[in-house]
Amino acid sequence: MTTLLASIPSPSSGEIHAGPLTLHAYGLMLLIAIVAATWLTGVLWTQEGGDWELVYRVALWAVAGGIVGARLYHVVTSWAEVPDPKWKGAFEIWNGGLGIWGGILGGVLVGWIVIHRAGASMFQFMDCVAPGLLLAQAIGRWGNYFNQELFGVPTNRPWGLEIDEVNRPAKYASSDTFHPVFLYESLWNLLGVGVLLLVRKRFNVKAPGLFCLYVAWYTFARFFLENIRTDEAHEYLGLRLNAWVSAVLFVLAVVGFVWSQRRGRPRAAKRRADKAPPKPQKTMAIPKGRVRGRR
Numbered sequence: 001m002t003t004l005l006a007s008i009p010s011p012s013s014g015e016i017h018a019g020p021l022t023l024h025a026y027g028l029m030l031l032i033a034i035v036a037a038t039w040l041t042g043v044l045w046t047q048e049g050g051d052w053e054l055v056y057r058v059a060l061w062a063v064a065g066g067i068v069g070a071r072l073y074h075v076v077t078s079w080a081e082v083p084d085p086k087w088k089g090a091f092e093i094w095n096g097g098l099g100i101w102g103g104i105l106g107g108v109l110v111g112w113i114v115i116h117r118a119g120a121s122m123f124q125f126m127d128c129v130a131p132g133l134l135l136a137q138a139i140g141r142w143g144n145y146f147n148q149e150l151f152g153v154p155t156n157r158p159w160g161l162e163i164d165e166v167n168r169p170a171k172y173a174s175s176d177t178f179h180p181v182f183l184y185e186s187l188w189n190l191l192g193v194g195v196l197l198l199v200r201k202r203f204n205v206k207a208p209g210l211f212c213l214y215v216a217w218y219t220f221a222r223f224f225l226e227n228i229r230t231d232e233a234h235e236y237l238g239l240r241l242n243a244w245v246s247a248v249l250f251v252l253a254v255v256g257f258v259w260s261q262r263r264g265r266p267r268a269a270k271r272r273a274d275k276a277p278p279k280p281q282k283t284m285a286i287p288k289g290r291v292r293g294r295r
Contacts, residue, residue: 006158025146033139037132044128062111069106073099123207130214138189144182152179152228209260215253219246
């Protein structure tokens with residue numbers, strides 16, 4: 001085995017022992033991510049005149065819906081990766097396996113119900129939750145680090161991630177270090193949080209434009225990262241399933257952003273008609289010589 005001059009070591013276990021307690025690092029990172037997303041969403045929502053009580057209610061139900069949706073997406077699209085026996089492995093989320101697309105869909109649907117019943121604006125709330133979602137994803141990816149998953153093809157870069165032989169794909173069994181895809185995605189998401197907050201502060205973006213930018217930002221990077229991942233995935237026309245999903249969602253997000261910014265604007269023809277000066281009224285012209293004075 002070659003000597004490693006520089007690399008990122010992986011933890012030997014995905015468990016953290018705190019006295020008599022044994023914590024699953026994946027679940028712990030998920031919990032921290034939820035708390036961080038709830039906090040940032042609450043800060044932005046209250047700045048818009050909302051209240052924390054709705055944020056807590058949405059977080060409670062949307063997180064539950066998001067976890068269920070994320071697990072269902074993973075189980076359906078990556079059935080081979082579900083541990084045996086399948087009926088039990090489908091529920092073992094602490095071993096990893098949450099599909100972000102199912103999580104977003106499940107969380108949005110459940111959150112919409114709660115927000116609608118509260119009489120608040122769904123679009124406005126979506127914009128407030130967008131930076132928090134990226135923050136949660138940035139933190140949650142570190143759960144993959146503890147599980148030694150979500151890494152890319154082998155690399156000899158100084159930031160290569162060490163992976164135990166038991167967790168390496170068979171065709172890369174002799175390789176020592178791999179691209180830390182989890183780290184790439186985490187850093188990209190953290191940068192996105194700053195970008196979204198800056199856009200929100202500097203520009204008058206109509207809701208749900210910020211949420212559309214969040215989807216576009218995430219899917220742009222996810223499309224390229226999918227090309228260096230080594231975990232098993234369904235492929236269609238040479239691309240992994242999640243690469244196709246990312247491409248489609250990116251296009252929809254861009255279209256959604258344009259639509260959201262034009263929503264409510266009067267049509268160009270109507271605007272021109274409204275701005276045009278009023279036409280002078282026609283009056284009957286009387287020849288000067290025919291005007292008769294009073295006798």
